[in-house]
Amino acid sequence: MAYDAQAVRRLVRRGKQWDKVFVIIGLLCLMVGVLTLAVLLAGLVHDGAGRLNWDFFSNFPSRRAARAGILSALVGSSLVMLVTALAAIPLGIAAGVYLEEYARRNWVTEIIEINVTNLAGVPSIVYGLLALGLFVYGLGLGQSILTAGLTLALLILPVIIVSTREAIRAIPGSIREGAYALGSTRWQTVRDHVVPYSTGGILTGVIIGLARAIGETAPIITIGALTFIAFLPPAPVTGDFPFISFEWLTSPFTVMPIQMFNWLSRPQVAFQENAAAAGMVLVVMTLVMNAAAIWLRVRYRKRIKW
């Protein structure tokens, strides 16, 4: 017999050894990302933790590093996010609902779908150029909170559209058929059944989109946001009638990532400590939002069984 049990066993053993070697390489590669995250966070804490105190949150930027704070950036980021959310969420959900529930299979729909996919791949700074040409100078909105909010809204629109579509697609047709059978119109079906049942998935997309928007720097710099703001925009709520003011929409502003970038591009070590501290705040904000999105997704995936 030409077959040699010994040789076959050797072959098998060698194959298994290669499997083990690859497992080790695979784990190492996994660790590249995880370890980087750990080193990055540890570095930020090491450099910036000393600056994190109440004054840092309640002071305006200053020429003296030790007195500088992030108040105007925090307020600016919040207001910009407010505009972004108000613009992107309705628009994104409406677009997702249209594509999933209404659109007929024709070339118009196809063009829209190709566009949504392509927009997701457009570099974020290009949105800044669009906003600079269109919002700042074309429509004359200036370098305002409104411009920044709308820019980021366009940027995260594809994220919200795609997640809305995925969430809606997961809802079985029987739900719609039930609603139609009782005489609901298409809009009633969508409004009372399809959208409410897909809230979990939509919300996940919205949070991921907003987390991305809050960390975006390039488009905001491109529209010409100022980097040194030592005042707050006018308050949205006033003491006099009609109690709500929209003046803040046109106010100059700065946001967290720009504040950090500004400190980062100064050579003094003291400012770089500020940058690290601002980075910590920024990372905590985005990590909390992303973690919330991941948690939501896991929760909804487990809970709903159609």
Next chain:
Amino acid sequence: MNTASTAIQSDRFSHRALRHWGERLIEGLLFLAAFSAVAVTVAIIGILFYESLSFFEHVPLRDFLTDTQWTIMFADKHYGIAPLVAGTLTTTGVALLLAVPVGTVTAIYLSEFAGYRTREIVKPVLELLAGIPTVVFGYFALLMVTPALQWFMPDLPGFNMLGPGLVIGIMIIPYVSSVAEDAMRAVPMHMREGSYAMGATRLQTALKVVMPAATSGVVAAYILGISRAIGETMVVAVAAGQQPNFTFDPRESGATITAYIVQVALGDLPHGSLEYQSIFAAGLVLVLMTLLFNVLGHLVRKRFREAY
């Protein structure tokens, strides 16, 4: 009695007509929302072309394409896009040299070797990595990675393209690995079973059966990574030095297209000036580059698409 029933009926009809028009109105509004994606694309292309046209009225296209100096901010002006493209390709190249192997191995490991629990834990962590603001990665590149590299390479300047390139590589690992993993997991189980039945090991199955079957998806993952790396802005703006430099040596400092746009936007640039127009021309080149890779990816995917 007869009249009463007609009245009810006409009432019902008018109600229905109203409902019908309400439905049409809502459908129209929803369509407009969806169409906004097309409007954004058209606006991007329109703005980039419009402002670039005024740029190319001042700058001959030939100079733009062939000159190897980009010195718009200086008195002696040169308008060659080549240094910015070189910077972009260099950082992208460094990023890919890191992200492609690491991302691919991670994807193979997660899809073929890792247990359910590992996958459920590791994937979210990688997603978190993708969620870190890029300006923070800029901090990481400038103040942590470059000093670490200088420890090995004492001659490395404080601003270089190697550090930012590596950091961009780490940033795009999650994109590459998750898309590639999805593609590998989509390979039907019976192909693996066939392979195991022939006596292949896990690694042999992964490399010789799953990888070839998932080629189109894996290539799509690489293309996505390339697009991200080309468009990445803050890491290079912070850590690469912002010096347009016609070199492909990652140890030198350099500027990418995106870093140039940031640099100009930070200055006080008057509307309609040549600098103002130049960032749109640079943006146009950036968009064309990403578009080129996207089309390339599409073609490759078509070429390698496997039917199971």
